Amino acid sequence: MDFEPSDRAKALLERVRAFLDEHVYPNEREIEDAIDAEVDRDTPFPAVLVELRAKARAEGLWNLALPDERLGSGLSNLDYGVVSEEIGRATTTAPYVFNVQPPDSGNMEILVEHATPEQREKYTEPLLDGDIRSCYAMTEPDTAGSDPTGLACSAVLDGDEWVINGRKWWCTNALGARFAIVMAVTDPDGPKHSRATMLLVPTDTPGFQYVRPLSNMGHTAGPGHWELAFEDCRVPAGISTLGGRGNGFKISQDRLGPGRIHHCMRLIGVAERALELMCARAKSREMFGSPLSDRQFIQDFIATSRAEIDQARLVTWHAAWKLDQVGNRAAREELSITKLVVPTMGLNVVDRAIQVYGGAGVSEDTPLSWMYRYNRMLRIGDGADEVHKMVIARMELAKVKDPEPTTAGAR
Structure with a gap:
């Protein structure tokens, strides 16, 4: 290794x-x-x-x-x-x-792998060229975001068109996007992992509605995170169906593996910068006649942060190496471990840096408040911490054979 x-x-x-x-x-x-x-x-x-x-x-x-x-x-x-x-x-x-x-980088990956020639010309190539942006519409306000098999947004085939109805939210970078990749239920009575299909939906399609920007700890500007509504939104089935009917869940899992680790890789960079800012502030700020860096509790902040970053980096590198060796599905546990460990680490380091900066840390005078606000969602998005713990625990339990039944008190 x-x-x-x-x-x-x-x-x-x-x-x-x-x-x-x-x-x-x-x-x-x-x-x-x-x-x-x-x-x-x-x-x-x-x-x-x-x-x-x-x-x-x-x-x-x-x-x-x-x-x-x-x-x-x-x-x-x-x-x-x-x-x-x-x-x-x-x-x-x-x-x-x-x-x-994100989410364009993840969308590019599945488009490169699954798009038809017609879809490549209309969607993939402009995205790769950087002429347009896209968004990803899976999470819904009325269904559990951590269970994509329970989606409610539907798409019904009417002749050669899909008719989409439903709501999505936390659609990152939706404002300014040219199209959305929408997960919609196309076979409600089918097996739970085959109910949904990914559909390519231009954002100027009649029935595609921007409902509202969702506040992320008070921030709503820019591309944002949006709630979207689909009301009798019609798209041609041929060019709109990505990767085949009923394959939405499978494709989403292929997308999430690299997407999760890319988030974590960037977050390690965030933590490194926060630690540098913490150290600079500790050396330059005096309290009661000496720099903050002389205080034992500040040294504890710095040392603990260094150790946590290095640990998280090794976990991430191991998951990336495993992903390269055996692919997304076989590296599922390592990816879940990374997604569980790194966001918590990153937030802890940023929080310590904010504490060292005092009031300036929660202001817009430094990047720290943004770092915390933007990255706090990563303990929820792409699978909440609790879901990844469940995945890890199940995989660990599966490695151990069921014990033989024993009589109570037997030695």
Whole structure:
């Protein structure tokens, strides 16, 4: 088991780091404000991002999450983890710059694998080129988000059209998206893992409605997280059905594995930056005549954070290595462990950094409040902590044979 990044990954990491240092970090707040202010239904990216994305693409720093060399970086999951960690340091902005922003990166992967030639021309290629954005509509307000087999949003075949009715919410980056990948029940009486189908639905289709932006700890601006409604929303069955009828659950599981680990990779970068900010504040801030860094409880914050980050990174690298070796399904337990461990670690480190900064930590004067607000949802999205614990426990229990029945008190 070798976690050493390839020479190619190391070289790409240096190029990404140099690009961030020159173009992103000096303008980070400006880019974030532009995303919030300029994105609307017809504007997927603000002007400053359009310019940066063109520079990144010209330098070959594009679609870095795609393992296919013809379309992206061609990196393994383990190698991409090193690069993704660096991207995660730059708050919301860097994923957009390199066209690896969620949920587009995950949508690209399943489109590359499952799209028909007609679908590739209409949806996949513009997404890969960065001309458009997409969103993913699975979670619903009236069904348990952690149980995608229980969805209620329906699609009924009427001639050669699907007629979609239902509601979805927490559709990330929906504002400004050109199309949505919608999980809808097409066979309500079928086996629970074959009830749903993935449908490609342009956002300007009659019956596709933006209901409201959902507040994420007070933040509603920009692409956001949206509640969507589908009221007799009609789409042609041929070009709209992705991966075949009844395969929605299977495709969603294929999508979630890499998606989960990409979130965790970026979150390690967030934690690293939070630790750096914590240390800088501790060394520069004096209290009662000495710097905070002299205080034992601050040193405990720093040491504990360093240990937790390194532990989480090794868990993530192991899951990425396993994903490369045996694929998504066989690495399910390692992926669940990563998704359970890393978000909690990241939030703990950010919370300590906020505490060291005091009132400034919860203000918008530092990236820390955003780091916490944006990443808290990762303990819920893509499977809540409790669901991943259930998966891990079941897999561990399955490794142990059922004990033979014994008489009470027998030795």
